[in-house]
Amino acid sequence: MSLIRKATILRPILYLLVVCSCYGDGGGRILVFPEDGSHWINMKVILQELHARGHDLTVLRSVESWYVPQNSPLYTSVTVNPAPSSEEEDLGPDFFSDLMQRSLALRKMFPLRRFLEQQKDTMAMLLTFHGGALRVISAILDDAVLVNQLRDSRFDLMLTDPAFSAGVLLAQYLHLPMVYNVRWINAGEAHMTIAPTPPSYVPMYNSQLSDRMDILQRTENFLRYVTIYVQERLVIVPIYADLLRRHFPPGADLVSMQRSADMWLMRVDFVLEFPRPTMPNVVYVGGFQCRPAGPLPDELEAFMQSSGEHGVVVMSLGTLVSALPKEVTEAVAKAFALLPQKVVWRFLGERPAFLGNNTLLMDWLPQNDLLGHPKTRAFVAHGGTNGLYEAVYHGVPVLGLPLIFDQFDNVLRLQVRGASRVLEAGTLTTENFLEAIEDVLSNPSYRDSMQKLSRLHRDTPLAPLDSATFWIEYVIRHGGASHLRTNAYDLPWYSYYSLDVVVLLLTPCVALLWVFIFVCSRLCCSRLRRKAKQD
Structure with missing residues (x-):
């Protein structure tokens, strides 16, 4: 047998030995705050793998949950009973059917009207979904007994889907390292929160644009970018303002909390996604739920x-x-x-x-x-x-x-x-x-x-699911991954865009120009006065 063939055979065995040595210290205690619906389907895949690797899982769920079961061999559940929802926040069986009918009606409108109607509908949905998340996290933080039980459990990290903010807020309140299983945050795609997102070639949510846009498409994309930013600051952040005042130190900021995750397991593969800027604590695990086909009934x-x-x-x-x-x-x-x-x-x-x-x-x-x-x-x-x-x-x-x-x-x-x-x-x-x-x-x-x-x-060196679980365990082993988080978002906006540097560099130039103009004007005035006297 050739050396190359032996190396090919031994490579997966060596990898397994390395993985086993890394995970040989025993499982961690992981608090999981999932989202419902299709988001739960892929979160469950990760939980199955973490359970198989010996981790102790605790899942927080709402009593109103559709898909997250209370009883499971994978985890211990903690069921939260939030305050009753208002009529505007009712996510009953007909909600998504009505949403579909509305979406199909929008498709028949002229582009400008469709854009405006989409933004109105998006704001209504954000209020509904984030209102539900607020009820859940309020029920948790207002329950001192439950909070003490969670603290006493001494979890190693929080694994959450941050599409809505309840899990993020709880992780911050408990001071836990945080790992995201993520695609969406608030009003836009998760990259918008963690990495530069130039609207000149990164298509925004619901734009139906590729990364190759003409000037009119880039104009539309820019407007969508601004709209998402405004919706986050003016619609979503105020929803949680009272909760932050009651349970967090002065100056606590929802957007900063969302950016503080140690690891972002992004449900994206650039086989499908358009290339774009990213960050070192973003790990791409798109398709991690896929597996070889099993036998059918x-x-x-x-x-x-x-x-x-x-x-x-x-x-x-x-x-x-x-x-x-x-x-x-x-x-x-x-x-x-x-x-x-x-x-x-x-x-x-x-x-x-x-x-x-x-x-x-x-x-x-x-x-x-x-x-x-x-x-x-x-x-x-x-x-x-x-x-x-x-x-x-x-x-x-x-x-x-x-x-x-x-x-x-x-x-x-x-x-x-x-x-x-x-x-x-x-x-x-x-x-x-x-x-x-x-x-x-x-x-x-x-x-x-x-x-x-x-x-x-x-064609990857590590299967997406193995990559996801490796980085979760990495955060457990090291108590976080702060060395991978950028300092960019700790800067004020004028420093982030180097406007203060521009001002500093322009100041001596402007001063020299002013001195030059002042001297020239004085010389000219003096010359004119002498000429006037001679005349």
Whole structure:
């Protein structure tokens, strides 16, 4: 056996030995403050890995939680009972369906009106979501017994999703090192909080722009950048002002607290994301929830095999929106019925009237295992990052049907890379859906582009989930990672942009210019006076 081959075989073994030696001191005590919905899905993946490595996990959850279970073999839960929500903060089952209907209506408006309406809707959503976070963190900090129990537990760190601010505030109150499982903070993408974000080439949330913009697009992007900044300062920060006055020292600042995390586990891979500035305490773990496909249940496997050479189309709209508008559902069902492929459709709601014999409806499906099945030919998706990264991981081309939030931006990134086609759900018909899905199925460029992305995504020295858990344990071992945090945000804004340096450099120049002008004027006046006397 050659030395090169021996080295190739021994490399993963040596890596495991190094990892085991690093983690041999026993598990840490980790306090987890997750977000609900699809955010919980990927947080749970990290918790499973941390539990397998021997860490003691405690999860804080609200009694109103939809997805975070109270009882789990992975963790001990602490359930918080916040004050009742107001009517404006009601996140009941119909909330996201109404949000989808509103989003589809906005898509039909002229760009300027759509932009203005989007900002109005965004502010309303921020008030709703952050109002809910405020109720939860207030219930915790106002409960002296609970706070003392958390302090006495002597946690090694806080792992939180900072999309909303409750976990951040609790970590600061308990003086815990903090690790983020993050994509969004407040009104924008998390990079905006931690790293320089030039709007000249970094597209803003909901802009549906790439990193190559003409002047009008850059103008729109700049306006979105300013709007996000203003929304954070004028809408979000005031929500927590009274809480900060009651529980934190004078001068405590929410934005500074958010920037103080030791490690940012960013759910991003630049296979999909556009290149942009970053920071040394940002670790990219996009797609960490992806894994090789497992076996399917017998009945579902039989259905997949029955597709023959045509294969299967998988469709799922994620966790937040239960069903499309009825007319859209019927158009999709009719189009599916005309395909030679079989269809597995995660579907909740009233059964479509024109459902074909080739379509299997399921209220839940093993999405990762289906996307990794050799019979799967295409994925019809709403554009959530969990599903898109699984499609990238398994090399399955996507027909995007974005509905709300960042889904429009996500599918655009895939479309720019030639691995997806995108349709507007609000104007969808049987004909244009059928034409689009047949194009994705029959045009090899989509699959070729997606498989190229898959190879790039997998070609890393360390799997994203291993990277995430390594850096969590790194923070535990060293009691934080302050040496990786930039001092930039401790500077006043005029120092950050070196305006004080510009003033310092210009001052002698201006002084010399003033002296020169003064001397010249005096000489000229003196000369004029002498000339006047001679005359």
